[in-house]
Amino acid sequence: MKEKHLPISKRLKTIATYLSQGSYFLDVGSDHAYLPCYVCQHDHKAQAIAGEINEGPFYSAKQTVEKYGLSNRIDVRLGDGLDVLNDSDAPFELVIAGMGGTLIKKILGRGHQLLTHFKRIIVQPNIDERDARIALLRLGYTITHEHLIKENGHIYEIIVADFINSKEMEKWAEKDLLLGRQLQFERHPLFIEKWQSEHRARARILSQMKRAKKKNDEKMARFERELSWIEEVLDYE
Structure with a gap:
């Protein structure tokens, strides 16, 4: 059965x-x-x-x-x-x-x-x-x-x-690849929740990198760039 x-x-x-x-x-x-x-x-x-x-x-x-x-x-x-x-x-x-x-x-x-x-x-x-x-x-x-x-x-x-x-790859900005093109547009409450959490995590990691004795300037620049994208989509001041 x-x-x-x-x-x-x-x-x-x-x-x-x-x-x-x-x-x-x-x-x-x-x-x-x-x-x-x-x-x-x-x-x-x-x-x-x-x-x-x-x-x-x-x-x-x-x-x-x-x-x-x-x-x-x-x-x-x-x-x-x-x-x-x-x-x-x-x-x-x-x-x-x-x-x-x-x-x-x-x-x-x-x-x-x-x-x-x-x-x-x-x-x-x-x-x-x-x-x-x-x-x-x-x-x-x-x-x-x-x-x-x-x-x-x-x-x-x-x-x-x-x-x-x-050839869609040519039309996608780095910001869209990270955050999702449709998801940014729709701004669902789960999208806001996710990227608020991601912002906190990335900010914490960036702070740790800045305090490190040996700094990775390229990685820090990437994190700063991503934080600015997240802040932009979340309408942070």
Whole structure:
């Protein structure tokens, strides 16, 4: 007997809303295959590949898929990033969630030759969102949605990019890469909360750098520049 619908986090539910109906998607770092199972339970035409690099999460993902009777629609594979794909695969959407933006950038960069599969990429970096944006734009994707949610005391950014093979990278200022172009415009209360916290953290680090015996002038200049951008968007005097 199949189990009832899988309960998942608000973060994963929000990511799921950006997948198209009937999606065939790859979920990299699938974390027990919760997202693929949830999507396939609610969309009976959806299919997924759940990729895991470590054996423990890989076997946990297989167990989850079997538990919910979805083995015919979700293929759980062991491998590093996009390396789980075969030549015969044709998923058209990609999710990389729950890891740092620098690692997301590395995964996308290393597997760039396979990205012709994907019309849409959805990323949810836990930190270093700027690196994730840079990777998407360099690969010719256009960022179409930026969304903030708060769960368990942490504010997450969900970034959605569609393949248009554009030169959007040329149009993005450093400030936009850091703060998010749409997020700055919308100024959601979570955006204000996040960047007030980030401002305090950066100001504290800058103060420590200024007191250090050996000063890194380049790094201090970068922090001062970023603080000025944050102050500008928060309307600090």
